[in-house]
Amino acid sequence: MSHLDISRPRPDISVITLNRPEKLNALDRDLVEDLHGALDDIGRDDECRVVVLTGAGRGFCSGLDLTAPSPIDASTLGMPRAGMRWQERIADLTTKLIRLRQPVIAAVNGPAYGGGFALALASDIRIASTNARFCTQFIKLGLGGCDIGVSYTLPPIVGAGQAFDLILTARTVEADEALRIGLVSRLSEGSVLDDAVAIAETLCGYGKFGVESTKQVLWTNLHASGIEAALHVENRSQILASTSGEMRAAAAAFANRRKS
Template identity: 75%
Template sequence: MSSVLEVARPTPEIAVLTLNRPDKLNALSYELVEALHAELDALARDNACRAVVLTGAGRGFCSGLDLSAPNPEETGGGTEFPRSGMRWQERIADLTAKIHRLRQPVIAAVQGVAYGGGLGIAAACDIRVAAPTARFCTQFIKLGLGGCDIGVSYTLPRIVGAGVAFDMILTARTVAADEALRLGLVSRVSDTPVDEALAIAETLCNYGKFGVESTKQVLWANIEASSLEAALHLENRSQILASTSGEMRELAAKILRKG
């Protein structure tokens, strides 16, 4: 495994991915982006893993694109700019799509900065836990680019609402942890965000395997549902499928024994 991404398995069911460029506030280099792609691909095939925690080493979660190498030669495949730039842009952006598609719930444990691409990656996760030091900023528009990048024009309005998302993306203002909690950008603030994220992951691992996977899929799908009826149809089918796994009877019996 590349040294820019540390992978730990505190239990066989939980994977902890740590962006490991602390001297650069875990900025997204070519090597780090490729390491993340490789690990997300591996997790997609890993049926033992039930939940993923994503965090950063040192003082920051991720400061966004590494501006010392904004368009690495390796990404172009021998093409000239702007085609080479488009390939690199798409490669980074596809990280958010892979997190979104992953069967396992992904919990971001954010300390320090989550700027630009770092915010994009955090926003693609299913749950976000912040340290009191956490700070969130879209940043792209400050760099002379458009404000919409790496999925934030999709994810942020669905997390915090359109009005707040327009404010954050257009102004690129910094949102601290306490405000992020009020806005719903994060669901918890903790002095030990990785421990909090691991506790969430452990809770999820106590639930039915199909139930957790289908819940993530139904939640994301029904954000796009055309009507309540369409959402109910998907929920109903997922519930009946979940009831066929045998896990429902086992977990229900456990609850009854406790009662």
């Protein structure tokens, strides 16, 4: 049985709901594999333009399910090779979200801890309900504090100082602080999922190539070597976008609105 619920509020928007509410949507092997499969399918789906990621029940994702049977079978590969395979499989969710053509909006409806925090950080837009809470958690489990990409994704979002604090102390960040430090861009007073879908609908109103290329440029230039490299990527994207015909259509629509 799949631990994901995938719905389409409209043909060009996919809502992926982590669906283990009794476990606060904790990640076990099945959920990790289901999520990989869903992202692979969406990546091949040219009709889908935006993805919303959320959790069922009162949580977004509480991280790795420590009560589940160990997913590591060392009988064939031995350790640490078998452990590394599983570690890489989880971590690959971060790169898969970042490399997905479609923008991903994390609708954080409750606790986002450990691996759940990592999934939110790998999303392109994060909005949260007032019940949302964030915590890296890893160091509390006797592990290193850096896992599933957080040492790469968190510092550009909140700054190095805040990131070092959050990762080393593993303290919990409530929703209001998350907004204040820029961890999320919006708080939702009503349904965070409805608000996320509304943002998705806004993005679907823009040019198809323009939205896809904007996501690619943003992630590429986040760690650009300098302004020249960043401008090169931007310039290339803009010229390609100008050949799609969507720019002319948008300009015509704007002109018509001014006349009315």
